[in-house]
Amino acid sequence: MGINILIVDDSSVMRAMILKTLRMSGLSLGDVYGASNGAEGLEVLSRQWTDLVILDINMPVMNGEDMMIRMKENPETRDIPVIVVSTEGSKTRIENLVKMGAIFIRKPFTPEMIRDAIHQSLGTGESHG
């Protein structure tokens, strides 16, 4: 059975690029959902079984940090692994996200970086870090 993944990014090109990267990564994919901000992402999580969230930080309506806080407050979603994929440069902000349990990947990324982060977050396979 494949991995169900939610991609939350306000850029449609970046969502498509992440999907392309996932397909190139060799992972067994299930359903892949998209959302353009944190509020839409929470809505998807409320109705679709999701194994993993790939999350941007800077988005309109609800940013990635706020979405992650809301996920952690909800028993239904608090254990879903989160990979933050962003251009964020602030060490403090990155550390806060990592403290909440996220794995951080800086844009741009390679398929290998995504694959390794997914294996690390799901506790599967072998990381080639």
Added chain:
Amino acid sequence: MPSIRASVQEKVMGNSQEKTLSKIVSESLEKLAFMFLLSDSFRDPIPFLNAVTAEVSFTGVFSGRLAVVMSEPALKELAANMLGIDNEAVEQHHLNDALKETANIICGNWLPVVGGDEAVFHIAAPRILSPSQAATALTGQSPSVLEKMSVDEEPCDVYFFRE
């Protein structure tokens, strides 16, 4: 694999800012779209009428903006490669979105290099400038850094303004 920022940060002190920005731009486009840009500093800047321009502004320990100006053929290849589709299938909104995201990524990797790891910046949503807006925005004052590059003889200019 080291991040772009890590790989350039160790060299920033010994390199000119143009070379540092050039490295960030070329590594970003290589990872985003498997495109290989080279420095092309002896030519004139791209005329804005013949290109698409995306600008991203930021505030923080200092304010400023970064703009990427790219010829349409180069941008078409960028968008197609980012999306994994044929050049013929690329639509106008793909071009705009691809260039905005590229400007955002270059700016996000450049600011920690010039501002330091601890610096906090707020990067605004990138926007597309019309040729006349680009001419006003990018030639009204001298850029802090202007890096002229090319890919397969198609030009790409990156302007950075520190205010």
